[in-house]
Amino acid sequence: MRHLIAALALTALGFAPWAQAQQDFSKVEIRAEKLNDTTWMLVGAGGSIGVSVGEDAVFMIDDQFAPLVPKIKAAIARIRPKPVQFVMNTHFHFDHTGGNEAFGKEGAWIVAHDNVRRRMSSDQVMSFIGARQPSSAKSGLPVITVAGSISFHINGDEVHAFHVPNAHTDGDLIVHFRKGDIVHMGDVYFNGFYPFIDFGSGGSADGVIAAVDRVLALATDKTKVIPGHGPLASKADLQAYRDLLATVTQRVKQLRRDGRSDEEIRAAKPAADFDARYGGGFIKPDQFVQMMLGAIPK
Numbered sequence: 570m571r572h573l574i575a576a577l578a579l580t581a582l583g584f585a586p587w588a589q590a591q592q593d594f595s596k597v598e599i600r601a602e603k604l605n606d607t608t609w610m611l612v613g614a615g616g617s618i619g620v621s622v623g624e625d626a627v628f629m630i631d632d633q634f635a636p637l638v639p640k641i642k643a644a645i646a647r648i649r650p651k652p653v654q655f656v657m658n659t660h661f662h663f664d665h666t667g668g669n670e671a672f673g674k675e676g677a678w679i680v681a682h683d684n685v686r687r688r689m690s691s692d693q694v695m696s697f698i699g700a701r702q703p704s705s706a707k708s709g710l711p712v713i714t715v716a717g718s719i720s721f722h723i724n725g726d727e728v729h730a731f732h733v734p735n736a737h738t739d740g741d742l743i744v745h746f747r748k749g750d751i752v753h754m755g756d757v758y759f760n761g762f763y764p765f766i767d768f769g770s771g772g773s774a775d776g777v778i779a780a781v782d783r784v785l786a787l788a789t790d791k792t793k794v795i796p797g798h799g800p801l802a803s804k805a806d807l808q809a810y811r812d813l814l815a816t817v818t819q820r821v822k823q824l825r826r827d828g829r830s831d832e833e834i835r836a837a838k839p840a841a842d843f844d845a846r847y848g849g850g851f852i853k854p855d856q857f858v859q860m861m862l863g864a865i866p867k
Contacts, residue, residue: 623724632668659755684740696769739771760799762850
């Protein structure tokens with residue numbers, strides 16, 4: 570319920586895709602897209618879910634909002650009627666961790682980066698959007714935390730998660746299904762619109778670019794990329810996103826070297842040529858430039 574209240578607060582601000590028009594979660598449908606024989610992408614409200622389902626266990630990446638847990642469980646049951654044994658959180662934001670408490674109470678092992686447990690253990694504020702995330706109940710906290718990387722050998726695949734520092738937040742994990750050639754990027758990647766970089770929680774533009782570069786280095790032309798928000802993507806889509814971020818970051822840095830103030834940089838519209846492609850999401854063009862000023866340290 571606390572996460573739902575926070576989501577409704579974001580709706581009022583008009584900032585977040587996980588909150589827009591989601592006051593009534595009864596209208597949300599969980600749609601499953603099959604990626605291979607054991608791996609699926611689930612989309613509903615909030616962050617994209619990755620699921621590995623097979624003989625060994627049900628392994629889930631992120632779990633959206635608490636009110637959606639019954640629908641998420643039903644969607645998984647249609648694939649294979651087994652309980653969720655592992656939940657991995659890509660970061661701490663409540664549209665990716667809202668189901669933790671319910672799945673944790675049912676016995677799922679929750680896995681995340683060290684900083685995710687630290688942040689979920691106390692109240693957090695996403696400064697750019699002015700949203701507050703209350704601390705989690707004990708059952709919703711990660712019980713397995715990792716500083717660097719961790720692998721799960723499950724359902725015929727190696728699920729390798731690795732930390733990318735100071736990207737979307739300070740606790741991001743990217744999850745690579747090595748045999749399946751699938752990558753879940755959490756909110757390091759927003760496909761098709763401007764991203765939200767939570768610089769108040771340790772995120773940075775340079776960190777996102779570095780994280781994307783790591784994925785591009787391991788990806789092939791056949792790699793399926795699950796973004797935190799947006800449709801399933803390809804390596805080419807991810808490369809275009811990287812070009813957007815790198816170009817705007819360099820423009821802002823150059824304008825600062827030229828002595829421009831933040832107001833002058835906003836007026837210069839350094840992302841204008843990307844607005845048509847990426848400006849239709851919840852972060853609007855002017856908001857994106859303002860956010861980048863915070864995500865690129867002076």
